[in-house]
Amino acid sequence: MKPNILWFCTDQQRFDTIAALGNEHITTPNIDALVARGVAFTNAYCQSPICTPSRASFLTGKYPSSTHVYRNGNKRFPSGETLVTKLFADAGYDCGLIGKLHLSAASKLEVRPDDGYRVFHWSHHPTPDYPAGHDYAHWLEDEKGVSPESVYSGITNFCGAGVPEEHHQTTWCAERAIDFISEERDPDQPWLLSVNCFDPHPPFDPPANYLDRYRAEDLPHPAFRPEDIPRNAKFEKVDQQSKIAIDPINCHSSQDDIPLADRKARAYEPPLEFNGREVKAAYYAMIELIDHQFGRIVRSLEETGQLDNTIIVFMSDHGEMLGDHGLIYKGCRFFEGLVHVPLIISWPQKFSENLKSEGLVELVDVAPTLLDAAGLDIPSCFQGNSLMPVLTGQADASIIRDHVICEYRDSVAMPNASNGSMYFDGRYKIIVYHGLGIGELYDLASDPDEFDDLWDNPANKENRDRLMHLHFDAMMASISPGPERIEKY
Numbered sequence: 115m116k117p118n119i120l121w122f123c124t125d126q127q128r129f130d131t132i133a134a135l136g137n138e139h140i141t142t143p144n145i146d147a148l149v150a151r152g153v154a155f156t157n158a159y160c161q162s163p164i165c166t167p168s169r170a171s172f173l174t175g176k177y178p179s180s181t182h183v184y185r186n187g188n189k190r191f192p193s194g195e196t197l198v199t200k201l202f203a204d205a206g207y208d209c210g211l212i213g214k215l216h217l218s219a220a221s222k223l224e225v226r227p228d229d230g231y232r233v234f235h236w237s238h239h240p241t242p243d244y245p246a247g248h249d250y251a252h253w254l255e256d257e258k259g260v261s262p263e264s265v266y267s268g269i270t271n272f273c274g275a276g277v278p279e280e281h282h283q284t285t286w287c288a289e290r291a292i293d294f295i296s297e298e299r300d301p302d303q304p305w306l307l308s309v310n311c312f313d314p315h316p317p318f319d320p321p322a323n324y325l326d327r328y329r330a331e332d333l334p335h336p337a338f339r340p341e342d343i344p345r346n347a348k349f350e351k352v353d354q355q356s357k358i359a360i361d362p363i364n365c366h367s368s369q370d371d372i373p374l375a376d377r378k379a380r381a382y383e384p385p386l387e388f389n390g391r392e393v394k395a396a397y398y399a400m401i402e403l404i405d406h407q408f409g410r411i412v413r414s415l416e417e418t419g420q421l422d423n424t425i426i427v428f429m430s431d432h433g434e435m436l437g438d439h440g441l442i443y444k445g446c447r448f449f450e451g452l453v454h455v456p457l458i459i460s461w462p463q464k465f466s467e468n469l470k471s472e473g474l475v476e477l478v479d480v481a482p483t484l485l486d487a488a489g490l491d492i493p494s495c496f497q498g499n500s501l502m503p504v505l506t507g508q509a510d511a512s513i514i515r516d517h518v519i520c521e522y523r524d525s526v527a528m529p530n531a532s533n534g535s536m537y538f539d540g541r542y543k544i545i546v547y548h549g550l551g552i553g554e555l556y557d558l559a560s561d562p563d564e565f566d567d568l569w570d571n572p573a574n575k576e577n578r579d580r581l582m583h584l585h586f587d588a589m590m591a592s593i594s595p596g597p598e599r600i601e602k603y
Contacts, residue, residue: 116488117461118424119202119306120291120411124404125165125214125315126444127430129158129454131401135470139333140398144409145458148428152460153469153505159518159538160432160477163444163452164525165216168431168477173197173217175481175496177519180594183217184523191217191227196493198481202306203230205490208299212290213283213310214238223248231308235290239381240283240312242266250286269319272380273388273396276319279403287311288407292414304488309411313404314434316443317380318396324403328395335363336390336437337451337563343440345567352446352547353528355384359440362390382443382526390437397436421462425487427480428458439564446522448536448545448554449564453520461487465505473514474540475501494598516540519588537585544581555581 130137134146135154161171162178170183174195178184181195203209210233218225220238237250242262251262258281265281279285291309299305313320338361346359365387408428415421433452435441444452457475459465464487478498485492486500503509517539524531533548543564545554555568555578568574 115302115423116207116304117464118304118420119207119427119484119488120295120309120415120424121306121427121484122309122408122411122429123169123311123427124401124430124456125310125312126432126434127314127401127404127456128433128436128451129156129456130451131314131398132456135456139328141327141402142405144405144412145428145456147409148412148426148458148460149470150468151462152426152458153466153471153511155457155459155471155473155475155501157472157518157540158429158455158457158475158477159453159520160430160455161520162525163432163446163448163520163522165214165431166218167521167523167525169214169216170195172429172431172477172480173199175478175493175498176594177478177497177592178521178523179589179592180495180497184521185525185527186216186219187221187527188218190225193227195227197227197229198485199306199308200228200230201485201490201493202488203232205488206303207488208232208297208303208305209307210294210305211235211308211310212237212287212294213308214312215310233294237283237286237312240277249290250283253286253290254281270380271319272316272385273318273393275322275325276317277321279321279323282321282403284311284313284400284403284407288410291411295411295414295420296418311404311407314397314400315381316384316434318393318400320396320399320403324399325396327402328398330389330391330395333391333394333398336394336439337565338362338390338437338440339565341565346440348552349447349547351530351532351550352534353524353526353530353532354441354445354447355382355443355526355528356435356441356445358386360387362388362393362437362440362442365389367392384443388437388442393437393442397434425459425461425484427484428456429477429480430455431477445526445528446532446534446547448520448522448534448543450558450562453536459483459501459505461505466507466511469507469511471504471511471514473504473510473512474516474518474538475514476518495594497592497594517584517588519585519592521589535585535589537581537588539581539584542577542581544578544585546582546585
């Protein structure tokens with residue numbers, strides 16, 4: 115009997131936001147339970163620090179340089195690319211989506227590719243100024259008896275209390291997921307459900323009762339030194355949603371009362387100043403809400419007798435700066451907070467339990483892993499590697515890849531249309547900002563918070579040259595060879 119698949123993907127969640135994986139300041143009991151009964155890949159990296167290219171990559175098992183999906187806001191998804199969900203649907207899986215898809219422009223009703231989803235409860239951005247077809251708004255009106263406008267009225271700050279839990283988009287995700295899981299099906303028909311909530315993407319606006327659980331003064335400050343402000347000036351032509359580094363430690367408040375006609379702009383236009391610990395408190399509260407609603411979904415699997423035969427994936431598309439180095443939100447930078455993401459995979463009685471794998475993995479590995487676990491063929495065009503040998507205890511969990519890569523190519527419409535790429539071998543991270551003649555180089559073994567940029571250090575020139583060659587080789591290897599070769603000449 116083929117396994118069911120619950121694929122839960124948050125938006126903009128950092129790697130260091132799970133209690134069971136080392137964060138003593140956050141409460142995540144349900145994700146912790148998943149860690150205990152599955153495999154946590156503690157060194158998982160996205161292929162782009164921006165939504166659409168990252169999602170296109172992990173849904174196709176291919177790198178952005180092969181899908182040619184580099185940007186948010188595209189007119190359409192390339193017709194020649196096949197989503198792994200379509201492969202599952204063709205193999206007899208009943209497939210559903212709840213939340214974001216974001217493979218093309220989403221300010222209007224997103225143009226769907228041939229995605230394989232029978233059930234499609236779409237909600238990209240939760241605010242009520244999104245278009246018809248926004249299922250979350252329909253849920254508020256038809257099932258909760260409230261208007262979206264009234265639920266969101268008066269919420270303008272980028273950081274602070276937001277929509278109550280009972281009306282929250284994350285709650286909507288859970289309720290729609292439980293409905294899908296509880297549907298009557300042929301006992302032999304497996305299902306795949308993609309749950310893609312919007313949180314903890316900015317604005318940082320958890321329900322008040324969750325925000326009240328976190329005192330900003332009890333949380334650690336962001337990774338910041340005063341030198342971050344002048345050194346960030348080197349990257350003024352690199353597009354980052356917050357371009358000018360500020361002091362997030364000595365800024366007194368994150369309250370920003372400047373009204374915006376379009377509230378969703380709060381999700382993409384960060385404030386000029388913010389208090390790092392206040393932002394962190396709100397961010398952690400959003401993740402605790404996600405944890406609670408994720409737990410409801412898992413309990414529905416238990417109650418319906420489906421848990422033992424369900425693969426659960428918990429991950430995020432990319433991270434968030436969260437005040438580190440005086441920056442917030444995301445963009446063409448490659449600090450750990452942006453590119454290092456959570457990835458936990460569980461299948462009771464089939465996969466190893468309570469295993470923390472330190473080997474390097476990429477999100478491009480998820481699609482081939484799921485196909486492999488379901489006994490389905492992995493297309494030859496896929497570039498990711500199946501993680502099944504690690505999940506089943508047949509391979510060393512500490513050594514998986516010898517490097518990971520990540521890239522940004524004019525991914526968000528900003529003035530400089532900047533391009534950058536990253537190569538990381540588990541110790542050294544080298545970053546090149548193409549066309550600008552600048553880069554960054556860090557030794558994470560001695561400098562895990564990435565304060566000491568070795569790029570211009572003469573003593574490190576030989577090592578930088580070596581890493582540049584490896585970086586170039588890795589980026590070339592990420593380009594698809596094209597159609598399958600069937601003749602020698």
